[in-house]
Amino acid sequence: MSSLEVRGLEARNGAFALGPVSFSLAEHDVLAVQGPSGSGKTTLLRALAGFLPVAPGALLRDGEDLGALPPESRGVGYVPQGLGLFPHRTVRGNVSYPMEIRDRPNPRRVVETLLDRFGLTALASRYPATLSGGERQRVAMARALASEPSWLLWDEPYASLDLEARESLLETLELGLSDRPVPVLLVAHEPGLAYALARKVLVLDAGRPVYLGGVERMRRAPPNAFTARLSGYENVFLRSQLVALSDSPFARSLLARSGPAGVAFYAEDAQWSPGPGKERFPLTVRGLRPAPRGWIVRGVSQEGLGLSLLWPEANSTPPPAPGTSLPFHVGHLWPLGLSRDEGGAD
Numbered sequence: 001m002s003s004l005e006v007r008g009l010e011a012r013n014g015a016f017a018l019g020p021v022s023f024s025l026a027e028h029d030v031l032a033v034q035g036p037s038g039s040g041k042t043t044l045l046r047a048l049a050g051f052l053p054v055a056p057g058a059l060l061r062d063g064e065d066l067g068a069l070p071p072e073s074r075g076v077g078y079v080p081q082g083l084g085l086f087p088h089r090t091v092r093g094n095v096s097y098p099m100e101i102r103d104r105p106n107p108r109r110v111v112e113t114l115l116d117r118f119g120l121t122a123l124a125s126r127y128p129a130t131l132s133g134g135e136r137q138r139v140a141m142a143r144a145l146a147s148e149p150s151w152l153l154w155d156e157p158y159a160s161l162d163l164e165a166r167e168s169l170l171e172t173l174e175l176g177l178s179d180r181p182v183p184v185l186l187v188a189h190e191p192g193l194a195y196a197l198a199r200k201v202l203v204l205d206a207g208r209p210v211y212l213g214g215v216e217r218m219r220r221a222p223p224n225a226f227t228a229r230l231s232g233y234e235n236v237f238l239r240s241q242l243v244a245l246s247d248s249p250f251a252r253s254l255l256a257r258s259g260p261a262g263v264a265f266y267a268e269d270a271q272w273s274p275g276p277g278k279e280r281f282p283l284t285v286r287g288l289r290p291a292p293r294g295w296i297v298r299g300v301s302q303e304g305l306g307l308s309l310l311w312p313e314a315n316s317t318p319p320p321a322p323g324t325s326l327p328f329h330v331g332h333l334w335p336l337g338l339s340r341d342e343g344g345a346d
Contacts, residue, residue: 002027002061002062002150002151002182002183003024003025003026003027003061003062003183004024004025004059004060004061004151004183005023005024005025005058005059005060005061006021006022006023006024006048006057006058006059006060007022007057007058007059007060008020008021008022008056008057008058009021009022009044009047009048009054009057009058009059010054010055010056010057011043011044011046011047011052011053011054011055011057012052012053013043013046013052016038016040016043016207017207018040018043018044018047018204018207019057019207019208020056020057021044021057021202021204021209022209023200023202023212025151025183025184025185025200026183027181027182027183028181029183029184029199029200030177030183030184030186030197030198030199030200031183031184031185031186031198031200031201031202032186032187032188032194032195032197032198032200032201032202032215033045033185033186033187033188033201033202033204034187034188034189034191034194034201034202034203034204034230035203035204035205035210035226036205036226038206039204039205039206039207040204040206040207040208041155041187041204042080042081042155042187043207044185044204045078045080045153045155045185045187048076048153048185049071049074049076049078049153050066050069050070050071050074050076051071054067061074061075061150061151062150072101075149075150075151076149076150076151076152076153077144077145077147077149077151077152077153077182078144078152078153079140079141079144079152079153079154079155079157080155081155081156083128083136083137083139083140084140085128085136085139085140085143086128087127087128087129088127089127089128090124090125090126090127091115091120091123091124091125091126091127091128091131091139092111092115092124092125094128094139094143095111095114095115095120095139095142095143095146096108096111096146097143097146098143098144098146098147099111099146099147102147110146111146114142114145114146115142117142117175118138118139118141118142118172118175119138119172120135120138120139120142123135123139134168134169137157137169137172138169138172141172141173149182150182151182151183151184151185152177152182152183152184152185153184153185154173154184154185154186154187155187156187156188156189157169157173157186157188166190166192170196170197173197174196174197177197184197186198191230191231191232194215195215198215199214199215200212200213200214200215201213201214201215201218203218203226203227203230205226210223210224210226210227211223211224211227218230218231219231219232220334221334221338222264222334222336223261223336223337224261224262224336224337225237225238225261225262225264225336228262228264228334228336232266233264233265233266233334234266234267234296234308235264235265235266235267235307235308235309236262236263236264236336237254237258237262237263237264237305238261238262239255239258239259239260239261239262239263239336240262241262242254242255242258242262242263243255245303245304245305248301248302248303249279249281249302250281250301250302250303250305251301251303251305253279253281253330254330254333257333257335258335258336259335259336259337259338260335260336260337260338261336261337262335262336262337263333263334263335263336264333264334264336265330265332265333265334266310267291267296267308267309267310268293268310268312269330269331269332269333270307270309270310270328270329270330270331271328271329271330271331272309272311272315272326272327272328273326273327278329279329280327280328280329281301281302281327281328281329282301282302282325282326282327282328283297283299283300283301283307283309283325283326283327283328284299284300284323284324284325285297285298285299285320285321285322285323285324285325285326286298286299286300286322287299287322288311288319288322291310293310293312293313294310294311294312294313294314294315294319295310295311295313295319296308296309296310296311297309297310297311297319297320309328
């Protein structure tokens with residue numbers, strides 16, 4: 001069994017200040033760390049791994065304080081953004097490296113097992129420069145698990161991968177984590193990857209946590225505009241933005257239903273040609289793009305607010321052409337910044 005607890009961790013990277021950050025993870029937990037560029041995601045991982053000094057704060061693994069230990073003594077598997085593969089070592093040599101420096105028993109058997117598990121046996125004699133991005137990621141994953149870590153840090157697994165390689169890597173990550181149930185911190189800009197693996201999310205902004213909790217809770221009650229966009233809301237409006245336009249009907253309608261931080265709704269929450277009793281607002285169509293369940297209609301409201309609304313595939317008429325003006329109604333939406341006991345509004 002392995003657990004991880006972080007208490008009030010603070011760290012500095014030059015002029016950048018991180019924290020305080022606190023969370024706890026059980027052995028099966030995967031925590032997705034998200035935030036805008038420069039929010040402190042990589043700084044957090046480097047501080048936890050021991051590459052940056054931490055003061056104050058505590059890092060506990062199964063109750064043991066790791067704060068004063070060097071990186072190699074923390075029992076952590078760390079995969080940085082650049083992967084850190086040794087260009088002069090073969091695939092087999094990279095995977096075996098952690099076992100060599102830690103003098104692990106039966107290194108050859110463990111290495112061959114990892115090569116086979118991650119589909120690397122045929123590539124074992126090749127060098128990193130000859131591999132694809134997805135293949136290098138698999139080597140990095142195998143190497144991280146070779147030392148049998150008590151916890152795992154992975155910085156941007158999807159970086160520089162195409163769609164097919166991302167799907168393959170997701171399967172690889174799921175395979176590796178199912179066989180080695182340890183606490184995992186995963187930095188990921190892509191919500192698809194984060195939410196496929198993680199059930200908890202930590203969102204950083206300017207070095208400070210702005211959300212820590214479940215994926216579903218963040219999806220259903222985003223605390224702010226950034227977390228709403230992370231959760232896949234196509235339409236996100238700040239309260240200040242709506243206040244400035246409150247003389248206009250659509251902005252005024254949204255403002256009446258917004259939370260302290262604004263309001264958000266999905267493209268599919270729009271209704272076209274709404275029936276009697278529904279508020280109707282005009283949308284001028286600017287463009288279209290295909291979506292899994294139809295077309296995303298991009299347009300602007302009368303106030304100039306940019307909108308993305310779903311034209312369902314089941315609709316009996318074809319999607320509107322650019323320049324067309326159509327009435328719409330927003331059904332369900334989510335106020336932003338409400339307390340944990342409050343929810344969305346219809």
